[in-house]
Amino acid sequence: MRAAAGLPLSVSHGPYQAEIVTVGACLRTLTRDGVDLVAGSEPGEMCRSARGAVLMPWPNRIADGAYDFAGSHYQLPLSEPAKHNAIHGLAHWVAWEVAEHTADRVVLTxxxxxxxxxxxxxxxxxxxxxxxxxLTTTLSATNVGSTTAPYGAGLHPYLTVGRRVDECLLTVPATTWCEMSERGHAGPAEPVAGTAYDFREPRPIGDIVLDHPYGGVVDGATATLVDPDTGRGVSLTGREGIGWLHVFTGDTIKGREREALAVEPTTAPPGAYNSGVDLVAMAPGESHRATFTIAAVTGS
Known part of the structure; x- marks a missing residue:
């Protein structure tokens, strides 16, 4: 019998352990000293709620699955039919090939x-x-076709400190944020200063509902989620190619509402195929890389 998640691939280094599965190249687990840093899917199960999913060749949503690029109009299948969107790319439900698997590294193609x-x-x-x-993740792509291709990338990890997110302290080192429509479409970027969405300094999440992209993220910027009672924490540091963090409190996940916080490092905000904001136009033969690191907060 074939597992819905494909082949599980385990890696370890010092106190860290992780499991990646071949369907969707999803990050299923990440622990330090046996303590969860991400909330993933159950062993062998389909990746639900995009837990740990690779988002390529676009992150988040394309409204109506339609976009114009280089003078042509394109129509994608609607993978989120309830909201009439194409969501999270084309690599989520496919079997990736194992190019390398060592004690501390997995490379899937x-x-x-x-x-x-x-x-x-x-x-x-x-x-x-x-x-x-x-855990450092690098998502890369090379255009092996004959025409320039639109492109974006990201990952969809749910960070966890073992309790509901409401009481946790959140830090998001971003200078802008975007309002979102009911269908999950982003408006123009606006400064976070003076808004309820400003988490540049650590503060409790409280009852705010987040499903918003944050921009102005510079190389080396680190978002953190910390339990103020225990000091247990997890961080995500954006590096090469990461200019956005999409933060989601998980309010729409039936039975698992607000149990973990999605902090999605992405190259572009939702709707970039239409807005053009940070959209990569990859010429034939060109490559693109995006890198980020998830770790336990020091002292946790």
């Missing part, structure tokens, strides 16, 4: 073929490496 709504050919790679500083 996928050949994305031209298809309805996305007639571009990309070679995709998800590289997970454990080290003293935690």
């Amino acid at each position: 996928y050949e994305l073929q031209p298809q309805t709504g996305y007639p571009f050919a990309l070679d995709l790679t998800a590289d997970y490496r454990l080290g003293d500083d935690g």
Whole structure:
């Protein structure tokens, strides 16, 4: 019998352990000293609520699955039919190939073929490496087709400190945020200063509902989620190619509402295929990389 999640691949380094699965190249678990840093899917199960999913060749939503690029109009299948959107790319439910699996590293690859709504050919790679500083993930793509391709990337980890997010302290080192429509479409970026969405300094999440992109994220900026009672915490540091963090309190996840906080490092905000904001136009032969690190907060 074939597991819905594909092949589980375990890695470890010092106190850190992780499991990545081949369907969708999803990050299923990450622990330090046996303590969960991410809340993933159950062993062998389908990746639900995009837990740990790789988001390529676009993160988040494309309204109506429709976009214009380089003078042509394209229509994608609607993978979120209830809201009439195409969501989280084309690599989530496919089987990736294992290119490398060592004690502390997993490299998975996928050949994305031209298809309805996305007639571009990309070679995709998800590289997970454990080290003293935690789990560093590099998402990369190379345009192996003959025309320039629109592109974006991200990951969808749910960070956890073992309690509801309401009482946790959140830090998001971002200078802008975007309002969101009921269908999950982003408005123009606005300064966080003076708004309820300003988490540049650590403060309790409280009852605020978050499903918003944060911009102005610079290389090395670190978001943190900390339990103020125990000091247990987890961080996500954006590096090369990461200019946005999408933060989601999980209010729409039936039975698991607000139990963990999605902090999604992305190259662009929702709707970039139409807005053009930080959209990568990848010429034939060109490559793109995006890198970030998830770790336990020091002293937790």
